Amino acid sequence: MFRSLTGYFSNDLAIDLGTANTLIYMRGKGIVLDEPSVVAIHSDAPTNKKSILAVGIEAKRMLGRTPGSIQAIRPMKDGVIADFTVTEQMLKQFIKKVAPSRFFSASPRIVICVPCGSTQVERRAIKDSALAAGARRVELIEEPMAAAIGAGLPVEEPTGSMVVDIGGGTTEVGVISLGGVVYSNSVRVGGDKFDEAIINYIRRNYGMLIGETTAEEIKKTIGSAFPGAEVREMEVKGRNLAEGIPRAFTVSSNEILEALTEPLNQIVSAVKIALEQTPPELGADIADKGMVLTGGGALLKDIDRLLAEETGLPVFVAEEPLTCVVRGSGKALDKMDKHGTIFTSVP
Amino acid sequence: MEPADKRIGDTVSVGMQLKRAREAQQLSLGDVAERLKLSVRQLEAIERDDYAFLPGPTFVRGFVRNYARFLNLDSVPLMRLLDEAFPPLDAELAISQQEVQSDTEAGRWGAPRLLLALLAAGAIAAAGWWFSTQPGSEEAPASPGDLSPMLTVEQPAAVDVVTEEVPQASAPAAAKPVASAPAVAVKVEPAVSPESGLRLSSTQESWVSVTDAKGQKLMFGSLMPGEEKTLAGTPPYRVRIGNASHVTVIYKGQPVDMTGKIRGSTATLKLD
Numbered sequence A: 001m002f003r004s005l006t007g008y009f010s011n012d013l014a015i016d017l018g019t020a021n022t023l024i025y026m027r028g029k030g031i032v033l034d035e036p037s038v039v040a041i042h043s044d045a046p047t048n049k050k051s052i053l054a055v056g057i058e059a060k061r062m063l064g065r066t067p068g069s070i071q072a073i074r075p076m077k078d079g080v081i082a083d084f085t086v087t088e089q090m091l092k093q094f095i096k097k098v099a100p101s102r103f104f105s106a107s108p109r110i111v112i113c114v115p116c117g118s119t120q121v122e123r124r125a126i127k128d129s130a131l132a133a134g135a136r137r138v139e140l141i142e143e144p145m146a147a148a149i150g151a152g153l154p155v156e157e158p159t160g161s162m163v164v165d166i167g168g169g170t171t172e173v174g175v176i177s178l179g180g181v182v183y184s185n186s187v188r189v190g191g192d193k194f195d196e197a198i199i200n201y202i203r204r205n206y207g208m209l210i211g212e213t214t215a216e217e218i219k220k221t222i223g224s225a226f227p228g229a230e231v232r233e234m235e236v237k238g239r240n241l242a243e244g245i246p247r248a249f250t251v252s253s254n255e256i257l258e259a260l261t262e263p264l265n266q267i268v269s270a271v272k273i274a275l276e277q278t279p280p281e282l283g284a285d286i287a288d289k290g291m292v293l294t295g296g297g298a299l300l301k302d303i304d305r306l307l308a309e310e311t312g313l314p315v316f317v318a319e320e321p322l323t324c325v326v327r328g329s330g331k332a333l334d335k336m337d338k339h340g341t342i343f344t345s346v347p
Numbered sequence B: 001m002e003p004a005d006k007r008i009g010d011t012v013s014v015g016m017q018l019k020r021a022r023e024a025q026q027l028s029l030g031d032v033a034e035r036l037k038l039s040v041r042q043l044e045a046i047e048r049d050d051y052a053f054l055p056g057p058t059f060v061r062g063f064v065r066n067y068a069r070f071l072n073l074d075s076v077p078l079m080r081l082l083d084e085a086f087p088p089l090d091a092e093l094a095i096s097q098q099e100v101q102s103d104t105e106a107g108r109w110g111a112p113r114l115l116l117a118l119l120a121a122g123a124i125a126a127a128g129w130w131f132s133t134q135p136g137s138e139e140a141p142a143s144p145g146d147l148s149p150m151l152t153v154e155q156p157a158a159v160d161v162v163t164e165e166v167p168q169a170s171a172p173a174a175a176k177p178v179a180s181a182p183a184v185a186v187k188v189e190p191a192v193s194p195e196s197g198l199r200l201s202s203t204q205e206s207w208v209s210v211t212d213a214k215g216q217k218l219m220f221g222s223l224m225p226g227e228e229k230t231l232a233g234t235p236p237y238r239v240r241i242g243n244a245s246h247v248t249v250i251y252k253g254q255p256v257d258m259t260g261k262i263r264g265s266t267a268t269l270k271l272d
Helices: A002-009 A057-062 A084-098 A120-132 A143-151 A191-206 A212-222 A253-277 A280-289 A303-311 A321-334 B003-011 B014-024 B029-036 B040-048 B057-070 B075-085 B087-092 B097-133 B149-154 B165-173 B181-186
Strands: A013-017 A021-026 A030-036 A039-044 A049-055 A070-073 A109-114 A137-142 A161-166 A171-177 A180-187 A233-240 A246-252 A291-294 A315-317 B198-202 B206-211 B217-223 B228-231 B237-241 B247-251 B266-271
Touching: A013 A084, A013 A321, A021 A084, A021 A321, A030 A057, A030 A084, A030 A321, A039 A057, A039 A084, A049 A057, A049 A084, A057 A070, A084 A120, A109 A120, A109 A143, A109 A321, A120 A137, A137 A143, A137 A321, A143 A161, A143 A171, A143 A180, A143 A291, A143 A321, A161 A253, A161 A280, A171 A253, A171 A280, A180 A253, A191 A212, A191 A233, A191 A246, A191 A253, A212 A233, A212 A246, A212 A253, A246 A253, A253 A303, A291 A303, A291 A321, A303 A315, A315 B057, B014 B040, B014 B057, B014 B075, B029 B040, B029 B057, B040 B057, B057 B075, B097 B217, B198 B206, B198 B217, B198 B237, B217 B228, B237 B247, B247 B266
Parallel strands: A013 A109, A109 A137, A161 A291, A291 A315
Antiparallel strands: A013 A021, A021 A030, A039 A049, A039 A070, A161 A171, A171 A180, A233 A246, B198 B228, B198 B247, B206 B217, B206 B237, B237 B266
């Protein structure tokens, strides 16, 4: 009785605490927050006191452009918490942004998703930081499950569905049937690794140094996963390593494709391993229906084509791939009281 | 829906559009199947708009989008047509626009509505308290003619602060019917029959608390010099009087003897 009463006043949230972006879904309101998982911290030199300067979009703009006293940090790495305190602060700020505490409101219940490859310690850390950020109760959901629900796959039916969620830090491959994860696999390759690969490639081949933000822009503009008919070019500015002077130069989409080959191969092999491990009945379902791509990585041009060619199975990108996971978690949140099986437990 | 849209929806279905585009590019179903990794059967089903044969709405949309992209068609209008073909899908997708809107509505109004109800309940309680603690002297000017004997009998427990004129007034009023219900509601001043009446008067300011058998506080405050109060409730009453030597208590027409009940200056009485 009391729970239902407090439930009435609390704004229950579903959070996709991602390496690149954090999204928050509020029950009854939809997605209320979509910001980069970046925190800018100002540290006062004499007192050594640290304070949060900005979170989200504002902080991201500072990334790589900060003076000595300010640090722009991405507290999540490879889908898990790298800096506990900063993550907690970030979560607190985000929750405050979407659910300003009112006199009557109880602290929210939160569904938060974790990479399926994360260890118990990492899950515990995520759960604890959500509790410290003011949650009343925290449920964890594995990302492939959330992604599948968000993509609209028939997760509750006795038929196999395969989902590949390419996030910022990790790529999750999951085979789901009857509301449970039959097989899941996580590789720590995602959008960040793509950026890194581009930075390395340009340093190696052009002798130029570019920042993460520039690399991300290159990836979004001309990056592709499969050789296309047209070759696109883009002008990029970076620092010439030999001269030490900023210079502009042009890269083509074929070069970026070459740069991305290595991380893409890791994703492809993760998918192939998943298909190998899938029970034959479910494999047959997947052969018929194909697999669904979600997450920001799915927006990389022709990545569905690459996976289709490599596996010989139909592959398509979910609608609004960026928000699939949080929407799925949100749906799970709505069903929180009814469905226990879709959540994962933490000791 | 505009007629133009409808015509397109009727004559050029999703499958038909795809088929035409494919034929215009002189591609065979085999070519498409090779590229999209779909079986020729599945492609035929898509072109026939026979979705029963295909795995489900999500997949159909995905396949059609891929197919359209392969043929360099704009997939957005096709998706819109598919929306019509799969009405349940909209309900299925959690964040379809309408659902968000209607939910927002509920979310926006749900809490305030409850808050309003709470406030209203609070206001009613406050009004009740105010009426019950209202000193009787202020209500004295109310015309005694409106008082009905019915009320005096039925409601003494509910509204219990009465002026001293009331008992006298109630006798002539007994003949008169109640003027109107609202008038009564406003000027509820039930009389106290002398038998159960408790009358308090004082020559000096003194503090008095009177509680009846139901635990209702008939009086909780100061009695001014010269002031007289008549209280009615359910006997027995528990009376505490400060500065008691200056207070006269008349119960059932008889003065109550307080000698021996006064401790210090406070008297504690039980009247039944």
